[in-house]
Amino acid sequence: MRNWYHSWRAAVRIARRDAVRSKGRSFLVLAMIALPILGVSAADLTLRSAELSTEQSLERKLGRADAQVSDAQTGGVPIHQTPDGNGYDPVGDFSDKPWPEGDTDVRKALPAGTKFLEDSSGSGKLRTAHGLLNAEIRELRAVDPMAEGIMTPVSGRFPKSPDEVAATTHFLESSGLSVGSKLVARGLDREYTITGSYELPDSLKSDQVNALPGALLDPLDKALTADGLPGTEKSTNYLVSLPGGFTWNMVQEINTKGVRVLSRAVQLSPPADADVPLYERKGWDNRNYEQSTAARAAALAAVGTVVGLAMLEICLLAGPAFAVGARRSRRQLGLVGANGGDRSHVRAIVLAGGLVIGVASAVVGTVLGLMLTFALRPLLEDYIGARFGSFDIRPLELLGIGLLAVVTGLLAAIVPAVTASRQTVLASLTGRRGIRRSNRVLPVLGLVAVALGAAIALYGSLLTEQFVIVAGGSALAELGVVAMTPALVGLFGRSGRWLPLSPRLALRDAVRNRGRTAPAVAAVLAAVAGTVAVATYATSSDAQSEASYEARLPHGAVSMVIADGGGRDVPAARAAVQKYLPVDVRADVDRIVVGSVNCPPFGGGKECGSYEIVVPEPNRCPLWSSSDGQDPSEKFTKAQLRALAKDWRCKESSGMTYTESGVLVADEKLLEVLAVDDPSAAKALADGKAVSFDKRNLDGSGAVAIRLITDMEAANRAIENDKEIPGTIKSFPVHQAADEVDAYGVAMILPPPAAKAAGITTVPLGAYYSTDRMPSSEQRQKLDGELDKSAANIDLHLEEGYTSDNSIVLLALTVFAGLVTIGAAGIATGLAQADAEADLKTLAAVGAPPRVRRTLSGFQCGVIAAMGVVLGSAAGVLPAMGLRLTEHRQELKWYEEALDAGWGGNLTPPVSTIVIPWGTLAALLVAVPLGAALLAALVTRSRGALARREAI
Structure with a gap:
């Protein structure tokens, strides 16, 4: 033992002195090994710091509260939930009866003596310095001690009165507003003063505005509903506090009232799986694959592969450096042999060189990783969009990463050490290398590996569906090429x-x-x-x-559509697009309405009807015409299904449809914008005839019929009973375009005079534009700024082709x-x-x-x-x-x-x-x-x- 210790001690001293003497070569190898260690240690620090503990995660969700309770929307029917409250099911079997739905008064389900804080959220479009910005609206009394930790104040203060709000720093940056500015929501004339800025530690890039409960969401919802616009879809949770907290038994008691709970005490001390009734139900066996053994094994395999390849790369590059170092020190190694040293001593000296460089690389790489992560912490937090829980240094993991550098240095020095130990003392002292013959076995093994790997990859790609077989065969072939190098x-x-x-x-x-x-x-x-x-x-x-x-329009074309508001904002938007973009041809398009002019394009609402193109019975696809609810795979054989897939009646048109049945009311300019080169179609539109792009819509007389449906309830009953849908049918003579024409989702163009003559009501929908050149970024920004001034929901699309x-x-x-x-x-x-x-x-x-x-x-x-x-x-x-x-x-x-x-x-x-x-x-x-x-x-x-x- 003593001889072993002294020989290695001497070897390390010789290796350290040789490394200091050959600074250039030593620095080269050190940099090769230390750089990966720097990256891995920095990644470990970043991941561990970004990974929140249970306490930190609960603080960002609950603040100082003991639990968060929310309505399960089961109408008060008891539920079973997971310990974290994310998964739940109503108690009972609902396979043969309606699924329970409805609201529950959450506050009545709370135990006596519970303090609660209302936490509501919704969304709305807020007027900014540039136009409109859709943002989350959260109503939470953030100054309450129970909410501490959910929002981190940055400047100013949280709102204290109903006419004040605070906003996230990202919202202020995006909107161009600042603390002290006035904020107005679309649909409200009331102004709110921005009193402060804050950030959400879990979501730094969120656009959110904070107000007091009832100060913004309720007035906004009423104003939008009264104006015929969709409301804010408000959802409410409650932060609650109770002496002693909420145990698992208390959570289950509250579950009986149709309320789910996220409890701090349960999360810190979760119950056993056997005590969770939900886990006993079918379908909850594999609750979380990400935490399963298979997932962990897959992750470890991926990490092991990356680490193994990195070590192989380093060894391939560092090995020759140690070999050259050993050759340059061959006289020194020869003197070791001349003074009684054997081959093990020579090997120990060369291996000690790898050990010295490996230890130095571990220290340098780890220290630089710590410094780099600490210096780049703000940038890393901004990149991942969340604050670190803490600067989490785990010594054992960093020690393991450092040992990786040491092992890599030793592995890179093994072959040079063996080669140096085989040289004779005379050859080492004289500097003669002798005659070195190449290994003839390695190329043969490499050739066999290439052939075998190529065969495996070919088998995997042609006869199986397993990516692993292809990847394994390719890796084996590549290793064979390395062996043949x-x-x-x-x-x-x-x-x-x-x-x-x-x-x-x-x-x-x-x-x-x-x-x-x-x-x-x-x-x-x-x-x-x-x-x-x-x-x-x-x-x-x-x-x-x-x-x-599938392009929505020809390259460079623009579509502008406003579906709501009955078309009142369309003229201004049409003019704005033509003003700011290099428009060549503008084609105004209208849509058919049945009922109120404020009805959306696809119907909905009590005052709204619908319409459809009547497809003649012979032109209907058998796959779609079945009204008995029978699955097509049960009604037809496989041969029939594959034959019907090629049937022209079953081919669906591609493209974007902005209206029911793809009908647009427009003139011949739309053909020019859609790049439809058909003089007969243009003449037909000019003569007041419709143009069809789907031959399934034509009847035997060469016309197309449109059914106007005013009674939607009667129509739904007719569909359920497989009867003719009641409605007024309008017939129009049409020109059928060629099959190869691509109309980008438009099924039929109806000229305005024909629609007016048939007594059909139309409202402006938008416009299609062709451009003489692709709009620049500056032009598009100006247009977006102009359109943002409108309260309308505008769908603007510029076809840039596949990117x-x-x-x-x-x-x-x-x-x-x-x-x-x-x-x-x-x-x-x-x-x-x-x-x-x-x-x-x-x-x-x-x-x-x-x-x-x-x-x-x-x-x-x-x-x-x-x-x-x-x-x-x-x-x-x-x-x-x-x-x-x-x-x-x-x-x-x-x-x-x-x-x-x-x-x-x-x-x-x-x-x-x-x-x-x-x-x-x-x-x-x-x-x-x-x-x-x-x-x-x-x-x-x-x-x-x-x-x-x-x-x-």
């Missing part, structure tokens, strides 16, 4: 005979020193393969999404792979220069010009980057193609299931789309190696110190 580097070296001097020397040096070249190439290969795989998958998915994208978010992802992936590639190639080049300093001095001694040193360094870096990028690009395409094919099989299966269920008319068959991201590949294959070479050449000194020839 030394042999592949040798194959690349054969091309050096046709190259000029500097690239030939660089390639020959890379092949001759595969011990440091192959790991760097493998590291680049791994990074590039992952990038190419994700980029190929993302590009292919993006191409498929673009192909299936992909993957461009940013692909750019980030390309930059990441480029940085890893340049970093790995730069590390390998630096090691090559340190390892081949004698060769460079020999070149200078024999008269090589100074620029050869710079060009040689650039080509060394470029060769490593190019080899890694080429191999990684080839290895990365396989998993992406396999995953896309597997995904296509799943989509095809779902499509066939939809066909067999009778939903085929709504769907299109899936198409397997595989697109190679040529832009990303070009950047990786050309720009990255070229950039790495140029960067290495620029940072390398062209002149080195001459040295006298060593005596042999």
Whole structure:
């Protein structure tokens, strides 16, 4: 034991002295290991600080109250609830009777002596400095001690009178208002003074306004209802306080009155599952998958995979650095052997180097992680949208992360330690490396792994639906390519005979020193393969999404629709759009109303009727015409269902429909905006005839009939009894457009003179516009500001075509792979220069010009980057193609299931789309190696110190 201790103590001292002496190489390895540790420790601190304890979470929900009680909306029927109150069911079996509904007086369910505080919330549109902003309205007496902790005051004070409000800092920032400003809600003439600002610790980006109970929500709801607008949908909870708190037995007692409870005491000391009656009911067995063993195992597997890949990447890059260090210290290691040291002592010295660097990396990375997280805490809180519960430092977790750095340093030094221990004392003292033969078994194993992995991935993509099989086969194939890297580097070296001097020397040096070249190439290969795989998958998915994208309008067209208010705000909005946007053609559109002009487009209300296009019986899809409630899959065979999916009667039109049956009242200008090039249709509208875009609506005489329904109750009874719907039928001669015409959801255009002649009431709906160029951001902002002045609910849509978010992802992936590639190639080049300093001095001694040193360094870096990028690009395409094919099989299966269920008319068959991201590949294959070479050449000194020839 004593000898073991002293030998390792000496080894650590030698390794520490060698690390201090070789500061550049030591800093390089330390940075490689410390950077991941910095990131992991900072992430751990951030996650643990953002993770709230039960006490902190309850404080943000309950303040200082003992519980929060709310109506379960079961009409007073007893309920069973979960301990946290989020899940509940009424007591009893309601499979054969109506589900209980209705309000309950929560205050009558509270025990005697309970103090309560009303907490109501709703939403409304509030007038701001820019226009209107939809915000949450919360009525809570925030100055009450029971509410302390729910809202954090920032400036000013909370409201104390009914004409005062406070607002969140995010609302003030978004609205352009400030403390002291006047606030007006849409529909109210009453002004409220903003007396202070606050923030919600759990939701920093919430737009919320706080008022006293009954001060804002009730007046706003009455005003909106009187004006025919939807109300605020107010919901009320109660914060309650009782000496001793609310135990689980008290919670169950309150549940018998149809009230659910979130109790502080129950959350701090939850009951056993056996004491929760709700858990005994069917369907509550797997209550929370996120906390289940399977979920934890899946999360641990994902974390383990990421950590394992990170350690592998570091070892691949740090291993050659230790190998070069061992070779530069070979005379020192030889002296150890000459003075009686055996191979274990040599291994201990090299391993001690990894231990010293690992410990230093752990300390530096952890300390920097702590400092970085503390400095960036405000930015991190703003990014996640919530305040930290506390700055939670967990020493054991940080110690584990630090041990990861130590283990990584030791693993990176294992191979160099074994290699150094196998050298003879004579070879170490003389500096001769001897003849090193490449391993012939490893390439064979790699080739077998590539073939086996490719077969597994192919099997998974073509014969199964399991992504895991494809991913596993692809990973095995990629590891096989990594194992073949030394042999592949040798194959690349054969091309050096046709190259000029500097690239030939660089390639020959890379092949001759595969011990440091192959790991760097493998590291680049791994990074590039992952990038190419994700980029190929993302590009292919993006191409498929673009192909299936359904535009609402032609590119650059604009639609403006106002559904409420009977069209009174439409003229002003039409003029505003034409004023601020580069409008080419404007087509005003109206809609048909039955009953009151204030009726919404899709009916509703006692004074509102409806209308529909009468589809002739022969044109009705058999899948939709069944009125007996029978499932289509039971009424038809699978062959019939698949045949009906191709039937023209069962094909639903795509696009956005703003009215019932897709009928718009407009003139021929709408055809121009919709890019419908049909002179016959334009002539028909000019002559007062309707234009139909759905041939199912035509009857035998070439006309279309519209049924006006005034009695909705009678219509519903007729539908239930499978009888003809009562109503007045208006018939119109029509021109049927060609089948291939895309009308973007419009089923029929009815000219205004035809509607007026038929006695149909119409009201303004909005307008469609074509533009001569895409509106700029400034123009759209001005238009939004102008439309915000209106109290109307305006639906404005500008068709910009399919937009992909993957461009940013692909750019980030390309930059990441480029940085890893340049970093790995730069590390390998630096090691090559340190390892081949004698060769460079020999070149200078024999008269090589100074620029050869710079060009040689650039080509060394470029060769490593190019080899890694080429191999990684080839290895990365396989998993992406396999995953896309597997995904296509799943989509095809779902499509066939939809066909067999009778939903085929709504769907299109899936198409397997595989697109190679040529832009990303070009950047990786050309720009990255070229950039790495140029960067290495620029940072390398062209002149080195001459040295006298060593005596042999």
